Amino acid sequence: MTMLLRARYALAGAVSLLVVGSLALPARAAEGPGEFAYVGILGPETVTVINGQTKTVKVDLYNVGDGAVEDVRLTFGSAAQPISADLGFTAPAGCAANVCDLGDLKPGQRRSVKFTVKPTAADPVYAIALATSIGEKPSDQTSITVVGTDKGGVDLEVDDIADLKLRPGGSAEVPVAIRNSGDKAVPALGLVVVAPLGVKPALNYSNCEQDAEIGGFVCVFNDTMAAGGVFTLPENTPLRVTVPKDTAGPFDYPVLVAAVGLTDKYVFDFAKRTGGASGRELRLESVASLSAGEPEAVEDLNGDDNLAEFAVSVPRTAADSAAVGAVFRGAVGGTATVEVGAHNLGPSATIPLSLASVQYAHVRLPTGVALTKVDERCLPGTSLDDIDESAGDLSEVTDLVCIVVESVPDNGRYLFALTAEILDVTEHRAGSVQLSGSVQDSRKGNDKAALTVESTAGGEGGGLPITGAPAGLIAGGGAALLTVGLIAFRLARRRRIVTVAG
Structure with a gap:
C-alpha cells in the first residue's frame, strides 16, 4: 500500500476525533440535561523511545x-499497576507526583x-496506566505501552498550535x-492540512495540491530534514486559515x-502531477542549522505525535430558522409521505451539531x-430530555424528535421524510412541527408550523404494512445514539498514523 493511502487512513481517524463531540452529544436524550459526565483520554497506544534519549508524550483529555x-483529575499509574522506577517518568508541569x-x-x-x-533498562517494555475522574468519581481509563529501542530512526513531531478566534x-x-x-534524517516531507467543517486553509503554492479524499491540502518538501532539526514555514510563505463570510457561530471549527x-x-x-503549477513554492526553513548525510529510508518511530490539532473559534452569528410543516394527502387506507423540518432564513448558516447546541424539531403527528x-x-x-425508549410499533408513535445533524446554509432547508397510512376517522386534528435548541435564532414567531391531513373517502385499502422502527433506533432511543458516539470516541483514541519512508 502506498504511503499516501496509509496517510489518508490515518487522517480519517484523526478527523473522526475532531468531530467526535458532535457524535457523543445525544447523551442528554438518554439521561437528561447535565446528567452525563465523561472525560475521555486520547493518547498514543505505543511510544517508542531511543535508548538513552528522553521522549515527550502528549495526551488529550476531552469533555464529551x-x-x-x-x-x-488525571492520574498516572495505580496501586495495581505502579509506574516502574526504570521508566524515568516525569509528570506534567504543575502536577503533584503522578496526579x-x-x-x-x-x-x-x-x-x-x-x-x-x-x-534506563536495556530493551525495556513498560505500561503506563492513565485514568480520569470527575469530583473523585471514576471516568475514563487507558494505558500506554513504552518500548525502548537501540535501532533508532525518524521521529517527526508537530508542535502544538494555539487556538484562534476569528x-x-x-x-x-x-x-x-x-x-x-529521532536520530535519522528524513529525505522528503509531506505537510497535510485538513479542516473538515468549514474553515478554509490557504495554501496556494506550486508544491501544494488539494486532495478531495482527505478533504484538505498536501504539500511536499523534497528537502532533507536533519535528525534533531526543527523546521518552520517562513514569514513570506505562511499557512493561513480563513473564515468564509457566511460561516456560522458560536462554534469551534x-x-x-x-x-x-x-x-x-x-x-x-x-x-509529475504538479510540475506545471504556477506561483510561489512553499518552503521549510531550519530553526537551527544542522547537517546530516543522506539517510536510508526508515519508518517513523512515533506516528501519533506527527499531528497537531487546533480550533478556530467563531463568535455568535444570526440564523433565523423557520419551521416547515406539511400535509399528508391521499386516500383513506393509502399511504402518504411528507417532508418536514427547518428552513434557514439566514443571514448566516446554522452551526454544526455540537455539545453546546442541538437544534431539533418536535413533530406532533395529526390524528388519523x-x-x-x-x-x-x-x-x-x-x-x-424526553425520548421514549419504550416505543415499539411505529403505528403507536405520535411524537418524534428529529435532530438537525448538519450545518444548514443561508436559505437552505433541512427536512425529515415521514410516511404514514391515512386512517378512516371522522376527524383529523392538526399536528405541528416545533423547532427548538438553536442558539442563533432570536426570532421565535416562525418556529412552529402545522402538520395536517387531507384525505379522500375512497381508497384501495390496505396501504403498506406497518413494519416498525429501524432496528435498534427506537428500542435504544437516545442510549443507542450515545453508544455510537462513545464507540467513535474510543476508536479515534486508538488511531494510528503509519508513515512509510521506504
Whole structure:
C-alpha cells in the first residue's frame, strides 16, 4: 500500500476525533440535561523511545459529556499497576507526583498535558496506566505501552498550535513547527492540512495540491530534514486559515496539521502531477542549522505525535430558522409521505451539531394517521430530555424528535421524510412541527408550523404494512445514539498514523 493511502487512513481517524463531540452529544436524550459526565483520554497506544534519549508524550483529555464538569483529575499509574522506577517518568508541569488536578472543563473542551519518559533498562517494555475522574468519581481509563529501542530512526513531531478566534470574513497566519527528534534524517516531507467543517486553509503554492479524499491540502518538501532539526514555514510563505463570510457561530471549527515522511516514488509522482503549477513554492526553513548525510529510508518511530490539532473559534452569528410543516394527502387506507423540518432564513448558516447546541424539531403527528416509515434522524419522544425508549410499533408513535445533524446554509432547508397510512376517522386534528435548541435564532414567531391531513373517502385499502422502527433506533432511543458516539470516541483514541519512508 502506498504511503499516501496509509496517510489518508490515518487522517480519517484523526478527523473522526475532531468531530467526535458532535457524535457523543445525544447523551442528554438518554439521561437528561447535565446528567452525563465523561472525560475521555486520547493518547498514543505505543511510544517508542531511543535508548538513552528522553521522549515527550502528549495526551488529550476531552469533555464529551453534555455539561461542564468540575474537579477533573488525571492520574498516572495505580496501586495495581505502579509506574516502574526504570521508566524515568516525569509528570506534567504543575502536577503533584503522578496526579494532575485540572480544574473544570466546558462541554467539548480539550485539555492537553505532556509528560516525559527516559527508560534506563536495556530493551525495556513498560505500561503506563492513565485514568480520569470527575469530583473523585471514576471516568475514563487507558494505558500506554513504552518500548525502548537501540535501532533508532525518524521521529517527526508537530508542535502544538494555539487556538484562534476569528470573525466571519477574517483570516490569520498559523505558526507551524516540525521537529525530527529521532536520530535519522528524513529525505522528503509531506505537510497535510485538513479542516473538515468549514474553515478554509490557504495554501496556494506550486508544491501544494488539494486532495478531495482527505478533504484538505498536501504539500511536499523534497528537502532533507536533519535528525534533531526543527523546521518552520517562513514569514513570506505562511499557512493561513480563513473564515468564509457566511460561516456560522458560536462554534469551534477544528483544523488538523500533520507531517509525514515520504517515499521517493511518492515525491516523483507528486512532481509529475504538479510540475506545471504556477506561483510561489512553499518552503521549510531550519530553526537551527544542522547537517546530516543522506539517510536510508526508515519508518517513523512515533506516528501519533506527527499531528497537531487546533480550533478556530467563531463568535455568535444570526440564523433565523423557520419551521416547515406539511400535509399528508391521499386516500383513506393509502399511504402518504411528507417532508418536514427547518428552513434557514439566514443571514448566516446554522452551526454544526455540537455539545453546546442541538437544534431539533418536535413533530406532533395529526390524528388519523399511523406511521409506517420514519427518517433515521428521528426518535420517538417530545424533546431531547424526553425520548421514549419504550416505543415499539411505529403505528403507536405520535411524537418524534428529529435532530438537525448538519450545518444548514443561508436559505437552505433541512427536512425529515415521514410516511404514514391515512386512517378512516371522522376527524383529523392538526399536528405541528416545533423547532427548538438553536442558539442563533432570536426570532421565535416562525418556529412552529402545522402538520395536517387531507384525505379522500375512497381508497384501495390496505396501504403498506406497518413494519416498525429501524432496528435498534427506537428500542435504544437516545442510549443507542450515545453508544455510537462513545464507540467513535474510543476508536479515534486508538488511531494510528503509519508513515512509510521506504
